[in-house]
Amino acid sequence: xxxxxxxNNKSFGGxxxxxxxxxxxxxxxxxxxxxxxPKVNEGHKVxxxxxxSGLTCTDENFMQKAGAQRIAAxxxxxxxxxxxxxxxxxxxxxxxxxxxxxxxFYVNATQAPWAAHFKMYDYILDELPNLIEANFPxxxxxxxxxxxxxxxxxxxxGLKNQSRFSSISAxxxxxxxxxxxWGEKAFTAYLGDNKQAWAEYDSVELLKAGKPSLPILVDxxxxxxxxxEQLKPENLIAAAKSVDAECELxxxxxxxxxxxxxxxxxxxxxxxxxxxLNAK
Amino acid sequence: xxxxxxxNNKSFGGxxxxxxxxxxxxxxxxxxxxxxxPKVNEGHKVxxxxxxSGLTCTDENFMQKAGAQRIAAxxxxxxxxxxxxxxxxxxxxxxxxxxxxxxxFYVNATQAPWAAHFKMYDYILDELPNLIEANFPxxxxxxxxxxxxxxxxxxxxGLKNQSRFSSISAxxxxxxxxxxxWGEKAFTAYLGDNKQAWAEYDSVELLKAGKPSLPILVDxxxxxxxxxEQLKPENLIAAAKSVDAECELxxxxxxxxxxxxxxxxxxxxxxxxxxxLNAK
Numbered sequence: 001x002x003x004x005x006x007x008n009n010k011s012f013g014g015x016x017x018x019x020x021x022x023x024x025x026x027x028x029x030x031x032x033x034x035x036x037x038p039k040v041n042e043g044h045k046v047x048x049x050x051x052x053s054g055l056t057c058t059d060e061n062f063m064q065k066a067g068a069q070r071i072a073a074x075x076x077x078x079x080x081x082x083x084x085x086x087x088x089x090x091x092x093x094x095x096x097x098x099x100x101x102x103x104x105f106y107v108n109a110t111q112a113p114w115a116a117h118f119k120m121y122d123y124i125l126d127e128l129p130n131l132i133e134a135n136f137p138x139x140x141x142x143x144x145x146x147x148x149x150x151x152x153x154x155x156x157x158g159l160k161n162q163s164r165f166s167s168i169s170a171x172x173x174x175x176x177x178x179x180x181x182w183g184e185k186a187f188t189a190y191l192g193d194n195k196q197a198w199a200e201y202d203s204v205e206l207l208k209a210g211k212p213s214l215p216i217l218v219d220x221x222x223x224x225x226x227x228x229e230q231l232k233p234e235n236l237i238a239a240a241k242s243v244d245a246e247c248e249l250x251x252x253x254x255x256x257x258x259x260x261x262x263x264x265x266x267x268x269x270x271x272x273x274x275x276x277l278n279a280k
Numbered sequence: 281x282x283x284x285x286x287x288n289n290k291s292f293g294g295x296x297x298x299x300x301x302x303x304x305x306x307x308x309x310x311x312x313x314x315x316x317x318p319k320v321n322e323g324h325k326v327x328x329x330x331x332x333s334g335l336t337c338t339d340e341n342f343m344q345k346a347g348a349q350r351i352a353a354x355x356x357x358x359x360x361x362x363x364x365x366x367x368x369x370x371x372x373x374x375x376x377x378x379x380x381x382x383x384x385f386y387v388n389a390t391q392a393p394w395a396a397h398f399k400m401y402d403y404i405l406d407e408l409p410n411l412i413e414a415n416f417p418x419x420x421x422x423x424x425x426x427x428x429x430x431x432x433x434x435x436x437x438g439l440k441n442q443s444r445f446s447s448i449s450a451x452x453x454x455x456x457x458x459x460x461x462w463g464e465k466a467f468t469a470y471l472g473d474n475k476q477a478w479a480e481y482d483s484v485e486l487l488k489a490g491k492p493s494l495p496i497l498v499d500x501x502x503x504x505x506x507x508x509e510q511l512k513p514e515n516l517i518a519a520a521k522s523v524d525a526e527c528e529l530x531x532x533x534x535x536x537x538x539x540x541x542x543x544x545x546x547x548x549x550x551x552x553x554x555x556x557l558n559a560k
Contacts, residue, residue, distance in 0.1 A: 009540035010503070016540050067347035067543065223290070259344065260289035260296050 003135055006031070012073035013038035016063055025119050025127045026086040032128065033059040035069050039076040040137045047166075047277040048078045048138045049270070052124065052146030052153040054172075055182075056102045057084050062147075065259035071270040077277070078138050082128055084149065086117035098182050099189055105177070106153030107201045109190035118190055121201075125157055125164070143273035145169040147262060148226070152177055155203035155216070155236075162213045167276035169217040169269045171262050172224055175236035176204040182230050207239040207247075216240070216247040217272045219265045221255030283415055286311070292353035293318035296343055305399045305407045306366040312408065313339040315349050319356040320417045327421035327446075327557040328358045328412060329550070332404065332430030332437075334452075335462070336382045337364050342427075345539035351550040357557070358418050362408055364429070366397035378462050379469055385457070386433030387481045389470035398470055401481070405437055405444070423553035425449040427542060428506070432457055435483035435496065435516075442493045447556035449497040449549045451542050452504055455516035456484040462510050487519040487527075496520070496527040497552045499545045501535030 007018040014037040023030045039046055049072070051062050059081045062068070072079050085091075085104030092113040094100035100114075109118035133140055142165050146154035151173025158168035177183025178198045191197045199205040220233045227233075233249050240247035255261040287298040294317040303310045319326055329352070331342050339361045342348070352359050365371075365384030372393040374380035380394075389398035413420055422445050426434035431453025438448035457463025458478045471477045479485040500513045507513075513529050520527035535541040 009536055009538050010501070010534040010544070011540040012544045064539065065344050067350065069540075069543070070347065221290070254290040256289055258289050260291040260349075263347065263349070264290070264292045 003131065011035065011069045014040070014069065014073050016069065018059065021131060023086070023123060023127060025122045027117050028086045028088045028091055030087070030123075031059055031083055033063045033081045034132070034136060035063065035072055035079040036136065037073045037076050037078060040078070044076070045137045045139045046076050046078050047141035047143070048080055048129075048132060049143045049145060049273055050124065050129070051079055051081045052106060052144070052150030053081065053084050054146070054148030054150050055084070056097050057150075059083050061259065065263065066266050067263045068266045068270060071267045075270060075274045077270060077274060078136065080128070080132055082124060085120060091117045094189075096185075099186055103149065103186065105149060105183075105186045105190060105201075106157060107187070107190050110197065111190060111192045114190050120153075121157065124153065125161060141166060141277050143167045143277055145269055145273070146173070147171045148257065149174055149182070151218070152183075152203060156201055156206060158214065159203055159206040159212055165214060166279070167215050167217070167273050169272060171219050171265070172221060172226070172231055172257050173203070173218060173233070173236075174231055176202060176232045178202045178205065179235065180230045180232060204235045204239045207236065207245060208242060211243045212245050215276060216245065217269060218247070218249045219269070220249060220251055221257060221261045222251050222253045223255060224257040226257055283411065291315065291349045294320070294349065294353050296349065298339065301411065303366070303403060303407060305402045307397050308366045308368045308371055310367070310403075311339055311363055313343045313361045314412070314416060315343065315352055315359040316416065317353045317356050317358060320358070324356070325417045325419045326356050326358050327423065328360055328409075328418045329423045329425060329553055330404065330409070331359055331361045332386060332424070332426030332433040333361065333364050334426070334428030334430050335364070336377050337430075338382075339363050341539065345543065346546050347543045348546045348550060351547045355550060355554045357550060357554060358416065360408070360412055362404060365400060371397045374469075376465075379466055383429065383466065385429060385463075385466045385470060385481075386437060387467070387470050390477065391470060391472045394470050400433075401437065404433065405441060421446060421557050423447045423557055425549055425553070426453070427451040428537065429454055429462070431498070432463075432483060436481055436486060438494065438496075439483055439486040439492055445494060446559070447495050447497070447553050449552060451499050451545070452501060452506070452511055452537050453483070453498060453513070453516070454511055456482060456512045458482045458485065459515065460510045460512060484515045484519045487516065487525060488522060491523045492525050495556060496525065497549060498527070498529045499541075499549070500529060500531055501537060501541045502531050502533050503535060504537040506537055
């Protein structure tokens with residue numbers, strides 16, 4: 001069994017657990033965290049919300065700071081928080097916080113030196129859910145959410161794989177990575193100069209392809225310092241309107257880019273996903 | 281004005297704010313955090329819960345990890361989280377995580393080299409509340425709580441100053457520091473060999489002096505790795521029984537010493553304090 005349990009914390013009657021495993025797709029050891037609600041203690045299988053974190057984060061930021069366990073325990077939802085990139089001494093890196101380790105951008109890199117390990121798209125879409133569904137008391141019902149770079153990941157992976165998820169949500173997502181400095185830097189490094197390759201990982205471009213079959217909820221703080229230059233939710237909403245997508249953007253007055261913002265609204269996101277997981 | 285605002289995050293309709301100030305008592309610059317519930321936006325003054333953190337912590341651990349803001353926002357309670365010791369290059373320190381900076385133990389040190397700065401008892405009891413009550417929209421109603429070393433601080437400061445607080449609570453407190461390795465090391469360093477000086481900062485000894493006028497709530501995880509050697513809640517309960525104190529100890533099966541434990545039960549503590557703040 002390629003799965004090593006490295007921590008266990010009882011939390012709201014359920015369990016927060018961390019594991020390491022050797023990822024075949026990423027070709028390195030990876031850590032993830034899972035919250036299992038108390039319902040699994042009684043022999044039930046539960047659906048899974050995959051949470052994708054932002055730049056510089058690991059599996060720990062969301063689990064420690066979002067305050068999601070209380071509601072997940074109540075609703076009977078497992079939460080899986082992967083790391084944000086491959087890691088290790090053998091894995092390529094960059095001095096910037098926005099490229100390399102901690103900044104995988106949830107794409108499959110095609111360019112040297114990144115292509116050897118940076119296949120986060122395949123990891124999040126296939127390898128990790130397969131591992132989770134083979135080893136934990138969960139159903140194959142899945143929802144996806146994330147923050148900032150991870151909000152981009154959730155929107156993009158959800159839109160490209162609509163049959164695999166019941167619903168998508170995001171906090172402060174990078175909605176249009178082909179049109180902002182963070183995305184331009186990362187996509188140039190990971191994908192090269194071919195803008196057609198970029199478009200396949202851009203939620204605004206993906207949304208333009210047609211009305212999605214699943215609902216989308218986005219929360220964005222009005223005082224987020226990255227809003228105008230990096231996040232551009234107006235581009236997502238314009239694309240959503242053009243295809244009549246079920247996509248709600250809530251501009252939250254006064255909130256910033258931090259986990260204080262996420263914690264304030266995570267309950268709404270879990271209830272949104274719960275409603276659609278149950279409807280499926 | 282000796283108070284510099286260094287961060288602001290909107291949180292559950294209220295505000296998390298960090299400040300620095302020059303502490304006269306500690307003779308160094310100090311940072312603290314305050315959560316102001318939305319009620320203050322409407323011109324109301326609110327009571328204050330002082331939260332004392334444990335070894336190695338700063339003002340940030342509780343504010344980021346406990347998930348307290350949701351309930352404090354609902355109940356209209358401000359929370360103040362100070363640092364756990366004086367800080368700075370000019371302040372004495374030790375290589376151990378359990379002595380010196382990050383480990384002030386909420387006492388007034390009398391021994392060199394600690395006595396120059398380590399006056400956390402006076403800081404928490406007087407200087408900080410005076411600063412808070414002079415500069416923020418709060419009443420003089422106060423409750424006190426904390427975790428581990430901070431649970432010791434909350435119990436000890438509350439018991440020594442019963443007219444200053446409405447209620448005391450603690451998570452995993454060091455109940456009897458004169459009888460455990462953490463306390464023995466710190467009290468020897470800060471207070472010297474005089475065990476009578478130690479007893480004045482020991483909650484079990486303080487409780488034996490007579491029935492307290494304020495209620496106490498303690499949560500303790502049964503799987504806390506520090507339980508038997510360092511925390512000894514049975515000593516607190518024995519002392520409480522001997523004086524008929526209103527002191528409830530809840531042993532929480534399966535929980536550990538972490539913030540996952542604190543987050544699971546912080547709502548109960550805030551509702552407990554709210555009830556007694558209102559009754560006063």
